[in-house]
Amino acid sequence: MILYDFHLHTFFSTDSEEKPENMIEKALAAGLKGLCFTDHMDLYFPEECSKKSGGDFTFDVDEYYERISELKHRYLGRADIRIGMEIGLRDEPELKDKCIKEYEELTAKYPFDFIIGSTHCLENIDPYWEEYWYERTAEEGLDRYFDAIDKNVSDYDCFDSLGHLDYLVRYVSQEATLRSIKEKGLERLLLDEGRKGNGEDVYDPAVLKRLYGRKIYDPADFSDQIDSILKKIIDKGKALEINTAGLKYGLGFAHPKREILERYRELGGELITIGSDAHMEQHLAYDFNMAEELLRSLGYRYYFIYKERKPQGLKL
Numbered sequence: 001m002i003l004y005d006f007h008l009h010t011f012f013s014t015d016s017e018e019k020p021e022n023m024i025e026k027a028l029a030a031g032l033k034g035l036c037f038t039d040h041m042d043l044y045f046p047e048e049c050s051k052k053s054g055g056d057f058t059f060d061v062d063e064y065y066e067r068i069s070e071l072k073h074r075y076l077g078r079a080d081i082r083i084g085m086e087i088g089l090r091d092e093p094e095l096k097d098k099c100i101k102e103y104e105e106l107t108a109k110y111p112f113d114f115i116i117g118s119t120h121c122l123e124n125i126d127p128y129w130e131e132y133w134y135e136r137t138a139e140e141g142l143d144r145y146f147d148a149i150d151k152n153v154s155d156y157d158c159f160d161s162l163g164h165l166d167y168l169v170r171y172v173s174q175e176a177t178l179r180s181i182k183e184k185g186l187e188r189l190l191l192d193e194g195r196k197g198n199g200e201d202v203y204d205p206a207v208l209k210r211l212y213g214r215k216i217y218d219p220a221d222f223s224d225q226i227d228s229i230l231k232k233i234i235d236k237g238k239a240l241e242i243n244t245a246g247l248k249y250g251l252g253f254a255h256p257k258r259e260i261l262e263r264y265r266e267l268g269g270e271l272i273t274i275g276s277d278a279h280m281e282q283h284l285a286y287d288f289n290m291a292e293e294l295l296r297s298l299g300y301r302y303y304f305i306y307k308e309r310k311p312q313g314l315k316l
């Protein structure tokens with residue numbers, strides 16, 4: 001059994017309202033030994049996107065460290081609590097240097113246990129929003145995204161595990177999906193997903209929204225960039241995260257997809273961290289059994305947790 005959840009958010013993150021205490025109680029109820037808090041620290045989040053999200057995805061590091069440290073002591077002997085952050089890596093030329101410098105200072109300010117490096121924004125937009133996909137096919141949008149991650153893993157050192165590598169497949173817009181379907185000649189997929197209504201095919205928007213991730217996305221389309229990213233993190237001694245939120249989103253796979261985890265191992269990658277990316281207590285350790293089975297089936301024998309930025313292997 002996987003005994004630690006190493007990716008979760010609380011009310012210190014703009015997009016969560018959960019109390020840290022609730023996460024700990026839920027972890028204990030689920031039979032976990034411990035967890036690592038990894039709230040969002042995304043410097044220079046694009047202003048328009050911050051407005052739409054209701055906040056800027058940063059928090060007061062002093063207050064955070066103090067609050068979680070207090071909980072760590074309160075639960076001593078009952079729950080093994082680690083303190084981390086999920087930092088948002090940026091590749092825009094005008095931001096990169098100052099982001100590297102500020103993230104290095106922030107991550108060194110306290111003896112954090114674990115830092116996730118994720119790419120949430122590029123081209124000064126969070127591609128969660130439709131505007132990013134304007135006039136692009138899904139593949140064009142993802143291609144640009146993997147390029148940004150590839151540059152980020154070259155340039156940033158102040159993280160321990162690469163977060164949710166292909167999670168952007170969740171947010172491909174409907175229009176971008178339709179453009180990809182046309183380009184790839186996959187119109188039959190629309191018939192499969194169609195619902196007859198008034199003599200015409202109509203599509204359930206929620207189904208269409210997931211269609212790219214479920215049936216079209218193929219990591220082989222991006223194998224050059226993915227190989228480059230995986231080789232770099234292996235060389236740098238960084239871990240690759242399995243993020244089970246993809247299962248929660250109904251994609252049928254965790255991030256990154258099986259083929260990428262297989263390739264990582266083939267290239268010599270061993271460091272794997274596991275997180276649910278829960279923003280609410282009920283999503284803690286979500287589908288960890290599936291992640292465990294998947295890792296075992298690929299020949300992995302260990303997953304890793306971190307203490308003061310050093311990996312500790314635990315048997316799967």
Ligand SMILES: [Zn+2]
Pocket residue numbers: 086118120163164
């Ligand atoms: Zn993230």
Ligand SMILES: [Zn+2]
Pocket residue numbers: 007008009086277
């Ligand atoms: Zn997260």
